[in-house]
Amino acid sequence: MALDSHADSPPTGPPRWAPGTAAAAAAAPANEAVTLRAFLLGVQEAIKGVPAAWVRCELHKVSAKAKLTELELVETDAAGSIAAKVRAVVWQGRWRRIADAFAAAGLSLEAGSRVLVHVRARLQPAFGFGLEADDIDLNFSLGDHAARVRAIREELKNNGFYGRQRALPPVRDFLRVCVIAPAGAAGRADFVRVAGPLHEHRLVEILHLDAVFQSAAASASIRGALRAVYKDCAGGRFCAVALVRGGGASADLAHLACFELARAVCLMPVPVLVGIGHEVDRGLLDEVAHLSLPTPTAVAHHIRGAVLSNARAAHAAIEAVRAGAQAALARAETGVAKARGDARERGKDAVEWAAEAVRAGRRALEPDARRLLDTAAKRVAAGRDE
Numbered sequence: 001m002a003l004d005s006h007a008d009s010p011p012t013g014p015p016r017w018a019p020g021t022a023a024a025a026a027a028a029p030a031n032e033a034v035t036l037r038a039f040l041l042g043v044q045e046a047i048k049g050v051p052a053a054w055v056r057c058e059l060h061k062v063s064a065k066a067k068l069t070e071l072e073l074v075e076t077d078a079a080g081s082i083a084a085k086v087r088a089v090v091w092q093g094r095w096r097r098i099a100d101a102f103a104a105a106g107l108s109l110e111a112g113s114r115v116l117v118h119v120r121a122r123l124q125p126a127f128g129f130g131l132e133a134d135d136i137d138l139n140f141s142l143g144d145h146a147a148r149v150r151a152i153r154e155e156l157k158n159n160g161f162y163g164r165q166r167a168l169p170p171v172r173d174f175l176r177v178c179v180i181a182p183a184g185a186a187g188r189a190d191f192v193r194v195a196g197p198l199h200e201h202r203l204v205e206i207l208h209l210d211a212v213f214q215s216a217a218a219s220a221s222i223r224g225a226l227r228a229v230y231k232d233c234a235g236g237r238f239c240a241v242a243l244v245r246g247g248g249a250s251a252d253l254a255h256l257a258c259f260e261l262a263r264a265v266c267l268m269p270v271p272v273l274v275g276i277g278h279e280v281d282r283g284l285l286d287e288v289a290h291l292s293l294p295t296p297t298a299v300a301h302h303i304r305g306a307v308l309s310n311a312r313a314a315h316a317a318i319e320a321v322r323a324g325a326q327a328a329l330a331r332a333e334t335g336v337a338k339a340r341g342d343a344r345e346r347g348k349d350a351v352e353w354a355a356e357a358v359r360a361g362r363r364a365l366e367p368d369a370r371r372l373l374d375t376a377a378k379r380v381a382a383g384r385d386e
Contacts, residue, residue, distance in 0.1 A: 040125040047129075052120035054137070059113045060085070069095040071133065073117065088119055088131035098136050107141050108254050112216060116140035145254065149284055152259045156288065161266035165290040168271050171240050173310050174303045176205040178233070179242045180225045183210040187246025187275075187296040194300035203307055207238075213245040213276070219258040226264050233270045242273040242303075243285065244296035253277055257284045265289055275299035 060082075061072035068089045075084040090098070102109050109115070116137040123129045156162040181188040188208070198204040209228060212221035222243065232238055243265075253276065262284050265272050271290035275298055276283070286292035293299050 037125045040123060044123045044125070047121045047123050050121045052118060054116055054118050056114075056116050056140075057084075059109060059111055059115060062110050064092075064095070066092070068092055071117075073119075073131070086129075086131055088117070088133045090133045094134060101138055102136075102141065105138055105142060106253065107138075107145055109136065110216075113141065114144045145257065149257050152257065152262060152284060153287070155259055156262055156266065159263075161263055162288060164266045165268070165272055165288055168290055170290075171271055171306065174204050174239060174306055176207070176238045177240050177242060177303060178207045178209060178229045178238050179244060180209045180211050180222060181244045181296070182213050185213075185246055187244050190246060191242075191244050191275075191296040191300045194297055195303055198304060198307055204303065214253070214255060216255055218255040219261040222256075223261055223264045226268060230268070233268060238270055240271050240273055240303075241268055242275065242299050243289070244275045244299055245277060246296055253283055261285070262288050273299050273302065 055073070057073040057075050059071060060074040061070075063070040068091050071088040071090065073086050073088050074082050077083045099109055107113075117133050118135040118137075119131040119133045121129070122132050153162065179188070179191060181191065195204070195206060199206040207229070209225040211225040212218050226241070229238060229241065233241065256276070265274075265285060266288050273291045273293065274285050274289040275293045275296045276285065277295075282292065291302070293302060
């Protein structure tokens, strides 16, 4: 079939139909050009017939603006390659309500989140094709998050990591502790307020390391801090590591549910103490750590309590030794006094015995002495007579 002579070049005259409707676009001759707006208006009419739907996808980008929030929705294949991608918008008032509901449930809507979003297609000639989203299913995301945590937990158990921290002996005396916390955070300040005096008085050596505890960078940041002290922990310098983060949006903690981070905590050679968020924010790290406490302040009080308890025990032991020594000294003094008394009594007895012996000897000598004296007297008298 021969090609129309005008197929290779645009027409020079105006179109022979009125643009603006899908019917008009369809009625245009096959090789007659139309304006872009006219074409898009025709497509717009066709799109209006596509019903709204719930779509499973992943948030690739989230960008909040003054009047609306722009989302980039993607679907990936088994190899991780993007199989589909589209732009969607949510009006700001509705986005705030959705985001607040997710935050209250401990989840965040950000890049990497898997979602079930209710969308309708729209096309505006001046802005192009996109989707308008008016709802995101919280239950779907909660289920996805819970399923991800369950999968991580099972993988940790299958590899023998899950119970390693709990199997470590508890710290009896905190001598050197590494504290990993966000830089300048209120949680770190709370920890220092309670445990700082221990460091100042050289009762506990405390090393502080900075790490990010929210956003997609949290896992890598905390793992980097753990790696920095791993050798010192294995070598015996540190007896414990504390991961602390104060209160804030519960959704910020979603990124801490990570296999690599949980594995790093499990493999630390010393007990890891976790004080992240509030008591209701118990997460995967609380499960795998050696000891889970509700806040940074609670971790500091635990360390301080152990140090004070040991100090009291040492003081009691010293007092017991002192009391024992005093009792032994008293017994010794009593024994010496008794020995002295016994010696005195024995001395008196010996003197009496000696005196009696002398007296007895004297008595035994007296008859002989008289005879000798009488004999001597007789001899003297006899000599006079001669």
